[in-house]
Amino acid sequence: MQPTALVEFVSSADPAAVLLLLALPFVCYWALCEWRSRKTRKSLPPSPFQLPLLGCLPFLDHKFPHLSFSKWADRLGKIYSCRMGTQLVVVLNEAQLIREAFAQPCFNGRPDMYTSRVTAQGNGISFAPDHLWQIHRKFALKTFKMLGIGRNVMEEKIHEEADRLVQLIAGFQGRPFCNKNAIRNGHEQRHLSRGVREEFPHGFRRVHGFYEQMNSVFRYFGVAGILNIFPGLIVVPAVRASFAKVTEALNSAAGYITEMFEHHLATSTRVWIRDYTDAFIEARLKEKVTEGSPKLFSDKQYVAAARELFLTGYESTTATTRWAFLYTSANPEVQKRVQEEIDHVVGRSRMPCYSDAKNMPYTQAVLCEVQRIACVGPMGVPHRATKDTELAGYRIPKDAWIFTNLWHVHRDSNVWQNSDSFIPERFLSADGLRLEVPKLFMPFSAGKRICPGESLAKVQIFSIFTTVLQNFRLSLVGQPDFEPINGITLDTKDHHMTAVAR
Numbered sequence: 001m002q003p004t005a006l007v008e009f010v011s012s013a014d015p016a017a018v019l020l021l022l023a024l025p026f027v028c029y030w031a032l033c034e035w036r037s038r039k040t041r042k043s044l045p046p047s048p049f050q051l052p053l054l055g056c057l058p059f060l061d062h063k064f065p066h067l068s069f070s071k072w073a074d075r076l077g078k079i080y081s082c083r084m085g086t087q088l089v090v091v092l093n094e095a096q097l098i099r100e101a102f103a104q105p106c107f108n109g110r111p112d113m114y115t116s117r118v119t120a121q122g123n124g125i126s127f128a129p130d131h132l133w134q135i136h137r138k139f140a141l142k143t144f145k146m147l148g149i150g151r152n153v154m155e156e157k158i159h160e161e162a163d164r165l166v167q168l169i170a171g172f173q174g175r176p177f178c179n180k181n182a183i184r185n186g187h188e189q190r191h192l193s194r195g196v197r198e199e200f201p202h203g204f205r206r207v208h209g210f211y212e213q214m215n216s217v218f219r220y221f222g223v224a225g226i227l228n229i230f231p232g233l234i235v236v237p238a239v240r241a242s243f244a245k246v247t248e249a250l251n252s253a254a255g256y257i258t259e260m261f262e263h264h265l266a267t268s269t270r271v272w273i274r275d276y277t278d279a280f281i282e283a284r285l286k287e288k289v290t291e292g293s294p295k296l297f298s299d300k301q302y303v304a305a306a307r308e309l310f311l312t313g314y315e316s317t318t319a320t321t322r323w324a325f326l327y328t329s330a331n332p333e334v335q336k337r338v339q340e341e342i343d344h345v346v347g348r349s350r351m352p353c354y355s356d357a358k359n360m361p362y363t364q365a366v367l368c369e370v371q372r373i374a375c376v377g378p379m380g381v382p383h384r385a386t387k388d389t390e391l392a393g394y395r396i397p398k399d400a401w402i403f404t405n406l407w408h409v410h411r412d413s414n415v416w417q418n419s420d421s422f423i424p425e426r427f428l429s430a431d432g433l434r435l436e437v438p439k440l441f442m443p444f445s446a447g448k449r450i451c452p453g454e455s456l457a458k459v460q461i462f463s464i465f466t467t468v469l470q471n472f473r474l475s476l477v478g479q480p481d482f483e484p485i486n487g488i489t490l491d492t493k494d495h496h497m498t499a500v501a502r
């Protein structure tokens, strides 16, 4: 066709046909590229059956979602994907794969979740923006180390808590008491004994109120959590009311924490760093000098970080301690062996210390088995992929949420023989003399986000557990009920027990 003929054709033809003709080579080119890239592009991990818009939500066990995630893991293997609403979630079900993923920075982001956005407002540790997270995680770890967590200084404070719990239990004089309330009260009393009584004119009522608020957060979070998937549901009265309860409790706890901060400001010597709050005040003053005003160590950051450390630390360690008492009361022969080990290594004249733990393999095996079987944080804390990447041969798109299926990791019957039975010996060497913790055991997760409270939790659980068993023989009243109750962590139900002095 001559150029003039082409011009004539274009000017006389239907404009739509011309456009179509011009677009055709581009469309063909795009289709070819797409076909080529699909051939080479990895697919998403396999999925369970899902519905449009809702994804897997209608098929999740509403009471215990981790059981559904675990059932799908049995069928789909170490990695699968699903949608919660329109959000893509990748679920990791095997310890080795979790370690492999979390060793890579691109798997260590956190989702931008509605509940944390509204409550922490970009502050705190777990859900803070990246730069703030790095600084405050490092700061918390450095402060814990400086305060002697895992060393003698901190242990003195934990001994106070254990001692108060022993006094509290002794007060029941062999009559039945509620395990749950006793451990909570022991913890609150220790909090009081650490000087809060002087700090707060309202004394115990104030501390008790603070813990009550913390419990409300856990109680109501279950319903409010749906807002992370469908933020629009805030208009539904029941969801709105639950979330209001959570924010009300968090605000009220913030009031308590602010009072504590002000008291520390007024009484800080700046020479003796008494605790996390004193260390925060120091860092704040330094930032003020260099930057003019505290931006990284702001008041809001203090409230969010301190509240989070209280909340996560308190709930997970007290729940684990309650499970430890439940399992050892339900298994008298295990309890007897722990007590024999305590008598042999510690005796009766002093309190057990964490430094005794290395000589107490059986007791440590019992506590590992409690953490494995109870798994208080069954789905960990969600991560987020920060870029398009790959894992185990599958495509993981940027912003996919990554769930750590710790429940499955610790209950997989292909990994743990008789996985639903309580068998502390699985953490001992064949001769029963040494503690052997397999790499498949990971209650504190792994990688850069691994729980920074691990050492503190281990010292606290060990000290309280061994001090109580050193003093009392525990027995359950009625049949043991191992079904958990679900909040942010899996906790024991209320159960009654008796404690006879040894």
Ligand code: HEM
Pocket (backbone or CB within 6 Å): 125, 126, 127, 137, 308, 309, 310, 312, 313, 314, 316, 317, 320, 376, 377, 380, 381, 382, 404, 443, 444, 445, 446, 448, 449, 450, 451, 452, 453, 454, 456, 457
């Ligand atoms: C038995 C006790 C505990 C268990 C089982 C536990 C478990 C966990 C798990 C599974 C995670 C998620 C890690 C991840 O994102 O992959 C986590 C994170 C965290 N835990 Fe713990 N934890 C315990 C005690 C504590 C204590 C005592 C504290 C504080 C004093 C604490 C503070 C935190 C914080 C701040 C994070 C967020 C870390 C980050 O995002 O970098 N935890 N914990």
